[in-house]
Amino acid sequence: MTSTPIVAALIVAAGRGTRAGHGLPKQYRHVGTRPLIAHSVAIFADHPAVSTVRVVIEPADSDIYHRSVPASAALGAPVAGGATRQASVRAGLEALAAEAPDLVLIHDAARPFVSHAIIDRALAALGDPAVLAAVPGTPVVDTVKSVDADETVTGTPARAALRAIQTPQAFRFLPLLDAHRQAAAAVDFVATDDAAVMEWAGHAVRVFAGDPANVKLTYAQDFAAAERLMTGHAAMNDVRIGQGYDVHAFCPGDHVWLGGVRIDHDCGVLAHSDGDVVLHALTDALLGAISDGDIGSHFPPSDPQWRDASSDLFLAHAGARIAALGGQVGNVDITIVAEAPKVGPHRDAMRARIGAILGLAPERIAIKATTSEKMGFIGRREGLAALAVATVRLPGE
Template sequence: MTQVSIVIVAAGRGSRAGEGLPKQYRKLGGKMVLTRTIESFLAIDPTANIICVIHPDDMALYKAATEGLELQEQVLGGETRQDSVRNGLSGIEHLNPDYVLVHDAARPFVTEEVYRGVMEALESGADGVVPAVPVTDTLKFVENDTIKQTVSREHLYAVQTPQGFPFQPLIAAHEATIGQELTDDAAVVEAAGGTIVISAGNSRNVKLTTPDDFKKAEQQIMMALGDIRTGGGYDVHRFEDGDHVWLCGVKLPFTKSLKGHSDADVGLHALTDAILAALCDGDIGTHFPPSDNQWRGAPSDVFLTFARDRVLARGGQIGHVGVCLICEKPKIGPHKDAMRDRVAELLEIPASRVSVQATTTEKLGFTGREEGIAAQATATVRLPLGDT
């Protein structure tokens, strides 16, 4: 059986993307870019061995991005991209695969067609394969902001990754070109005397570099998440003796507490049920039965992040959530912004997509008699088309 290893180069700083993070660790549709890149390859070829080359300062980010994924142990990058790839190759030398694919971490949309095209060309005997797309824009040669010449597009291609090579020849090519400044692995093999062929690239397989790239990528994900669902949740907790209440993840000093098996955060309970309802995935009692003592006194953020992760596991995204707290006391208004921020933090979405409201029942009913608090919640979830 043909053995394939994939080296994902994730040691760059990527500062042009903004937000103060290397671009491979920025969130894209609720997941880090690197996570999406790895998951794309695992979906295409679950038998491939994947190793990531990372910056030594990014270990915590890398661990967060790869939690639960089966990968080879990461290696650290070098001073240049060539150094980093060479380190990655050394990290899989014990596997001695037949072929190795080298891929940019910031290309999360690699498709099976691109992958198969590279593999087919490799198996036909190529020294190296680069996915590429024809250049379609008109090209100009410019000096000092002045166009000097229109350049013919004929025979011009924009290259992408993953770039594929027989494993041992790629190692030899890297060793033979140490000290040369080469921009990709195809150039390394060419400089060592090899011949590179192209396979079909894909316009979706873009490298994320600028803030505008990320905006377009978010739109691309949104277009794929066409199954839009709305779920609702409702919860009630009565008051008991105490000195605080938990509401929407915020601890409020009060003359009473809410009674419940967990911390009785009525807002987060209703919101958890709303998300699970959108997924048609039971309710909070299904997954966290009150008969199970491990949840006694548990913080309700455990339940909400569980529901969030159920959405992400299905390739989905939480688009908007809203909570309405129904009580006479305590006063919710002074704490709304803190509640929105906490819910946004737990769901890993912008606070601009979180609504927290409050109302009374004009002294009517159990909330009007100040016997407890009720909460209603809604959640909008986007799932991939065809999700069942």
């Protein structure tokens, strides 16, 4: 019986992206409602075949990285990149070595339109055990000329034999790691992609069907086009509304979690996870907007792995489910019902935390609080509740 391969995804995001302008490294610029890097991470983290996602970053970008990328159960700690793309990928592979995946997908963070379909094709291309490397490619539609230093044409390659290569590129892990280690010891060998490293090491590389929509954002005009694709009313006019509700009883303790913020209190809450009613209600609202079950169907309380889990993971998962459909969160509106603790002093911290998880600007996040006028279980200070409403935009006709 053939076992299911362990698949890791390595997202390369250590470059500076100076050709895109703006000053900020391009992977942290917003496209749509969240940073460019968050789009790619969400797609891979939410793919059912991918067990681990690692992102290679410039160490100096650690703070902005953590603000830009929501937490996810599949997402491991970022890896410090090197001086070149080739060195950065090797650093990522070395970091993955301890996890010993069977297959690895290498993807550039600057391709935000990657889809589950192209990931599926990448993995299917490695279905033949004899295939060590497979890359997505699209036919070249323009005539291509080779030129010399004076821009004089020296040749016209036949287009039928050419492919424009994209990412994610798929490899058997150990052969790719070995090829990168060999290449690192070589003199004057520089590769622009990982397929070239495998070719240099003497391995055949298979090409599978890419996706013309899976474009790489390099220049300022690329960001403008991507923004139109992600936010244009013609492409994102399927507007959904979801609602969510959660309630937890108080129990002995010294704090509660609300909106991803730890708040000192004279009791805790009785819950399987951290009992954050705000994030639980909001997670259900987002899942409801895309008709994708509820928090219990994705994270069953009967599953011990979610005991005491941070609710950040649940909300990030809902955001990733929306991203996998090509959608965007429009805004969220949350009401907390409690006699105590006081919400006002923590409101801005909650908005900031929710915004970081979903890649959503604070002005799109509303948090309100009320009491039950001393009526019912909330009025008797036996527990607290939260209600949430969210709008989501999906691609539509």
